[in-house]
Amino acid sequence: KAGVTQTPRYLIKTRGQQVTLSCSPISGHRSVSWYQQTPGQGLQFLFEYFSETQRNKGNFPGRFSGRQFSNSRSEMNVSTLELGDSALYLCASSLSGGPGDTQYFGPGTRLTVL
Amino acid sequence: AQSVTQLDSHVSVSEGTPVLLRCNYSSSYSPSLFWYVQHPNKGLQLLLKYTSAATLVKGINGFEAEFKKSETSFHLTKPSAHMSDAAEYFCVAKGVKTSYDKVIFGPGTSLSVIP
Numbered sequence: 001k002a003g004v005t006q007t008p009r010y011l012i013k014t015r016g017q018q019v020t021l022s023c024s025p026i027s028g029h030r031s032v033s034w035y036q037q038t039p040g041q042g043l044q045f046l047f048e049y050f051s052e053t054q055r056n057k058g059n060f061p062g063r064f065s066g067r068q069f070s071n072s073r074s075e076m077n078v079s080t081l082e083l084g085d086s087a088l089y090l091c092a093s094s095l096s097g098g099p100g101d102t103q104y105f106g107p108g109t110r111l112t113v114l
Numbered sequence: 115a116q117s118v119t120q121l122d123s124h125v126s127v128s129e130g131t132p133v134l135l136r137c138n139y140s141s142s143y144s145p146s147l148f149w150y151v152q153h154p155n156k157g158l159q160l161l162l163k164y165t166s167a168a169t170l171v172k173g174i175n176g177f178e179a180e181f182k183k184s185e186t187s188f189h190l191t192k193p194s195a196h197m198s199d200a201a202e203y204f205c206v207a208k209g210v211k212t213s214y215d216k217v218i219f220g221p222g223t224s225l226s227v228i229p
Contacts, residue, residue, distance in 0.1 A: 004157075033217065043204065043219040056216040090157065099209045100146040100165030103217065105158040 002026065004093050004106035012112045018079040021109045025072050025093030031055075032074040033103060034066060037088040046089075049074055050097050078111075086113045118207045118220035126226040133192040135223045137179075137205030140186065147188040148206040149179055152222075158204065164188060175199070200227045 005024045013019050025032050033056075034046040045058040049068035066076040072093070078085055088110050092103035121136040139145060146165045150158040162173025169181045179190045188205060205220040 035219075042221045045216050045218070048216060058216065092158075100163065101208075102148070102160055102163060104160070105150075107157040 004091055004104050006089075006091050006106040006109050008109060009107065010110045010112075012114065013081050014114050015081055015083060017081050018077060019081060019111060020075055020077045021089055021091075021111075023074045023076075023091030023093075023106060025074070025091075026104055029093035029095055029104075030072050031094045031097030031101070032068055032072060033092045033094075033097070034074070034076050035090040035092065036060075037090055037108070038086075043090070046076065048097060055097065081113045083113050085111065087111060118205050118218050120203075120205050120220040120223045122223050123221065124224045124226070126228060127195045128228045129197055130194050133190070133195045133199065133225065135190040135203050135205075135225065137188045137190065137220060138186050139188065139205075139207045139218075145207040145209045147179075147181060148208070149173065149177070149188075149190050150204045150206060152202045152204065154201070161190070161203075195225075195227045197227050197229060200225055 007022045031050045033048040035043050037043045046060055047054055047066050048056040052068045063079045068074045088108045090105055090108045092105045094101040094103045117140050119138045127133055148163045149161040151161050152158045161177050162171045162179055164171050164181045172178045177192050179188055181188050203223045208217045
């Protein structure tokens with residue numbers, strides 16, 4: 001079974017631009033979560049989607065948004081990029097996101113904002 | 115607020131000696147608990163998980179963890195460290211507030227293995 005894939009793997013943008021990251025979950029997984037990882041803040045939860053609906057949301061500004069498609073693939077969008085948005089963005093998928101459900105992580109997208 | 119605490123930001127051990135990485139969580143009921151490992155420039159890999167079955171959980175690569183509800187702890191251990199164990203380790207809790215609550219990551223512990 002193919003793992004979680006994320007595209008692109010690396011991205012360089014300038015302040016004020018917007019960016020879209022893509023995540024393809026493991027086949028059969030319906031829950032997709034997004035995380036931001038930085039050296040200073042560690043791993044922070046952005047949001048979780050299940051059956052095309054946002055089920056949970058972390059404490060990030062509205063510039064961070066996401067969506068999930070009927071095939072469970074997910075995208076996250078960051079508008080009006082700031083220098084502080086430079087981070088590794090990780091996507092994780094699980095069967096249903098329920099208690100005890102294991103999350104499987106993709107390799108991440110490294111975003112650099114100049 | 116619900117939280118996961120990893121008591122050591124960095125642990126250094128000699129190859130062949132035991133490893134202990136500590137994790138405590140705060141919760142009004144027993145969450146599901148996980149340990150993940152992240153090698154440099156790699157994604158996170160699941161080591162093991164606890165989901166209210168046996169309190170001693172065995173994982174991959176010789177790691178195990180024991181859930182102690184009275185101490186709200188889920189420490190990770192390995193009898194003998196290997197050079198390939200050098201990585202960042204994250205303790206993770208899910209369901210700390212409701213069953214479908216978001217996942218909460220600890221701050222991570224960096225493990226160094228000295229030859």
